[in-house]
Amino acid sequence: MDYLSDKNFKEGAVLSFGEILLRIVPDADGEWLNDNVLPFFIGGAELNVANALALWDVPSKYFTAMPENGMSAQIVNYLEKKNVDTSPVYYHGNRIGIYYLTKGKDLKHDALIYDRANSAFADLKPGMINWDKVLDGVSWFHFSAICPAISQQVADVCLEALQAASAKGITISVDLNYRSKLWQYGKHPQDVMPELAKYCDIIMGNIWAAEQMLGIEVLGDIHESGQKSIYLKEALSSSQRIVAQYPKCKAVANTFRFDATGDIDYYTALYYKGEFHSSHEYHTNEIVAKVGTGDCFMAGLIYGFYNHFGAQEILEFATAAAFQKLFIASDATTQTVQEINNTIQG
Secondary structure, eight states: OOOGGGOOGGGSEEEEEOOOEEEEOOOTTOTHHHHTOOOEEEEOHHHHHHHHHHHTTOOEEEEOEEOSSHHHHHHHHHHHHTTEEOTTOEEOSSOOEEEEEOTTOOTTSTTEEEEOTTOTTTTOOTTSSOHHHHTTTEEEEEEETHHHHHOHHHHHHHHHHHHHHHHTTOEEEEEOOOOTTTOOSSOOHHHHHHHHHTTOSEEEEOHHHHHHHHOOOOOSSOTTTOOHHHHHHHHHHHHHHHHHHOTTOOEEEEEEEEOGGGOEEEEEEEEETTEEEEOOOEEESOOSOOTTHHHHHHHHHHHHHHTTOOHHHHHHHHHHHHHHHTTOSSSSOOOOHHHHHHHHHO
16 A cells, blocks of 8 residues: 655645635624624635645645636735635636634534525536646645535536546545535435545544544444543544545544533544554633634644654644634634644643
8 A cells, every 4th residue: 555655745736625715703792783893704624724734835726616806816816925826716607605603603503604505616517627737736635525515516526626636646635524504405425425535545534524424333322421532442443444445545534622611622533554643632711713623633634744744743733733723713724833833842
């Protein structure tokens, strides 16, 4: 089996593929109606990864779809200033997707409202994209399970992209983000994701996402155990079964974030080359925003593998980066490599 440590990623860029979104943030008490102020952030899971990698000096490209208008031009200029290469962006359609998330709430919370129908990305169809051109100079392709959750035609575009990337020998990673409010077109994730996962070299998520998306059952009644040792044991078992079911997969990462009683406990695990690694555990009772922590962890994994770190070093970097994201309001991290390393050393 080829391992990620054998690849020379620095011959190419990391391409993040996904829908750009505007996140609108009402406050929980409705004061925005009186103040005429409604904060917003530019994000989307894959763009958050692209932004982090660009900040950390990894060549970062971003594929999305946007209408060709003045606002899109402003956004592209903003991203280019952050060293994100937007040359792969596909221009068509009439609108950018939006979602509303009450301040301080989680993406899985009832306070999440999507307004993404008929966005430029949602209207993509197979055959539109010249993948040879988009993938030129790319050594790593990243996407998330949010994309195929949008519609069957977008799922088909994902498959088309993965087949093209795989044919070029490009390393592929997926984040098993589960968004129940998006899987509304008559397909269950297990009808779609296994076909996409078979192209992936890195699968990241958690044991419950792997069960929901890939049918990798969580064994035993552990859901309410709260015991770290039990969760990590199940992460090892789940990772081993994923690698057995998907022979192309070389690494499986799991994140554990528990928000009980206002305190957050955060730790992660990585299965790579037949060895299981777990991270330092972090605690906090004060956060700014939960949005983008998983994206930041994924970016940290890519950063570590791209730079050929050891497995434990990769995991600790990604974990520290994700934990520190809890204290940042924007969708993507603003922490430098040095600041993340300071967290690890501290």
